[in-house]
Amino acid sequence: MKKYSPSRFYTRSFLLPALTFYLVFFIFPSLLSLILGFTDWSTYRITEIHFNGLDNFKMMLDEPIFATSIVNTFYFTFVSVLLTNVLGILIALVLNMKLRLQSLYRSVFFIPTTLSILVIAPIFSALYHPQFGPINQALRAIGLGFLAQEWLVDARYAMNSIVVMAVWSSIGVTILLYLAGLQTVPKDYYEAADIDGCGFWQKLRHISLPLIMPSITVNIVLSFVGGLKVFGHVYALTNGGPNDATQVFGTLIFKNFGAGLLGYSSAVGLVFTMIVCLFTFILIATMRRLEIEL
């Protein structure tokens, strides 16, 4: 009998097609931004590219819109991660209780995640319509007309309005992953807890949460990364307005791209990439520690 040796069955060349495309069109551009971010490349002189040292980065610090975008991106991320995960866990807990119509509910919550953000944004523009939008009409109908707002035009509410749309559009995946996690929890744990007279919150705190910690980590990290990378939501609903109140990194890069400042937007992209990597790294490390502690 011949000895088992992987090289006879498998070949590394299977990695070649995937790796080639991924390296050339995804990794290489990321590295390229380390060069382009230090140049004055622009659409006006598309073939003449000169290094301009740290000019792009100085410009970022001088522009208030840059700081605004950082603050807005993190605000959007923090609030949407929190809402998506808290609501996601609660809905998943209830759906895990074997109710009637369970599979229908699962589809109901999942369907928005199949839709393009460019389809969802017009729906929310209609919902938020100041005069005839269902939200303001409903508020007026129940005598709370004073709460009716210009949801997308008023700088105080625009970002939160986008957050609500983001939660609606993405909570389906979160619920699905939490449900999968909950299904791995053995039923007898809950039965034992019932016998000991534990209530809903105690079971949640001492059984469900610790045991679905891996799902929590996956969900929080995914929604965090997705939140920082937000672009379509803002682009389609407010395009950064009113008055930069909803300007985020994604739209800032697009804005400078539109203005022809290619070197500068590469630099913004570079800073953005570093921020995303750094904070995701910190988040993952924190979640790992939490997983052990619970």
Next chain:
Amino acid sequence: MNSSLRKQKYGKRLLELAVFLIAAFFIFPVWMVVVNSFKTEKEAAFFGLGFPDKWQFVNYAKVFAEANIVQAMSNGLLLTGVIGALALLFASMAAFAISRIGTKFTSFAYYLFMSGIVLPSAIIPTFFLLQRLNLINTYTGVIVVLLSMTMPVSVFLYTGFMKSVPKELDEAGIIDGCGKLRLFFVIILPLLRPATITVMIFNFMGVWNDVTTQLYFSNADKWTMPMMVYRFQGMYSSQWNLIFADLILTSIPVVLVYMIGQKYMVSGMTTGAVKG
């Protein structure tokens, strides 16, 4: 004992009602779109939730005629078809090598792919690259960029699922005289069906609904349906009945794909994501 049991049953009823209300509230925007897409322009302007006075099926005919539906749909099918096929082929092969060989090189490749889940795509340098390759505003340009963007999640899902396929099968195949290629394509790949379907659905949705790549790298004649919706909305900003009809036409393909693949998707997604 008896009363506490009854209380529990009562509680469950109450919970069922609560979930029903939440789900109804959650799905009502979709209802608003559906009923208003059959109304006249005037009636739809109020976003009422009741049925139309008179069903205006003509809205759909109008959208079909004016929103470049056919062009956008064929663009979408071309992009999703080519990228979908290549992505599942490339990703499954890569995942097979990663999960079976297990050397330093393959695990490095795996982590390199995984870093793409976190790393934002460097859009302007990609623009630079495509420009040098003369691929701006071509189908090829959009295809190569989206294809490479689908790799991380596709490889992740396949690698996770591959763990549930026993290695003994490979050995049996080899003993029966399969070559390296036949072993994978004839024996292994068919066993990965739940993962394949999940990857296909994800990539279909990702490409069909893509915003960034098309917005930066191609013009309207090569856009998919959701991108055209955005344009259509700009041109018919007050005719909500037509906008809503366009939204529905645009969403039918993705929702159909999801419904068909749904029952495979949960297992394909969760074996990879939760146990992996």
